[in-house]
Amino acid sequence: MSRDIQLKERWENLVNILSDQFSQGEDLDLDAIIYLIGVQELGKVHRTYEKDEKLNLMHIAICRLLEPYGFYEFEFYDEDGWPHYKVKEELPPLKAGEQSVLMKEAIVNYFIERELID
Numbered sequence: 383m384s385r386d387i388q389l390k391e392r393w394e395n396l397v398n399i400l401s402d403q404f405s406q407g408e409d410l411d412l413d414a415i416i417y418l419i420g421v422q423e424l425g426k427v428h429r430t431y432e433k434d435e436k437l438n439l440m441h442i443a444i445c446r447l448l449e450p451y452g453f454y455e456f457e458f459y460d461e462d463g464w465p466h467y468k469v470k471e472e473l474p475p476l477k478a479g480e481q482s483v484l485m486k487e488a489i490v491n492y493f494i495e496r497e498l499i500d
Contacts, residue, residue, distance in 0.1 A: 389483070389486060389487055389490060392490045392494075392499055393486050393489075393490055395499055396415075396489070396490060396493055396498070396499050397409050397410060397415070399498065399499065400415060400418065404418060412482065412485060412486065412489075413440070415489055416440050416443045416444060416447075416485070416489070417436060417439055417440055417443070418443075419443035419446065419447065419489070419492060420438075420439030420440050420441070420442045420443035420446075421439055423442050423443060423446050423465060424439060424442060424463065424464060424465070425463070426463070438464070442464070442465055442467075444485075445465075445467035446465075446467075446492070447485065447488035447489060447492055448473070448484075448488060449467070450488070450491065451484075451488065452470055452471055453469070453470060453471050453472075453473055454467040454468065454469060454470060455467060455468050455470045
């Protein structure tokens, strides 16, 4: 099976699993899944977040997702328990479609590591 087909199948499976658990009938989009990962990484799931905090959660998720690719490195948790990352290597210029594929691949790998999907 080609890598692209396998990624597509895994992505669709993951979207179905997460949508069933966190949505009321609509499929979660890429941004919503990134947000969920940010909440998971912060570890404070049962609270309401302000708009700027939601953006920070998405940033945490992106850093965590791209860490295995060598773009970010975890540095420390601040006094409020928020993780901080440093840039190790700048992301190369990517077209929108290439960005989407990279993030989907990183998300699929994240959930494979956590054994939600295989």
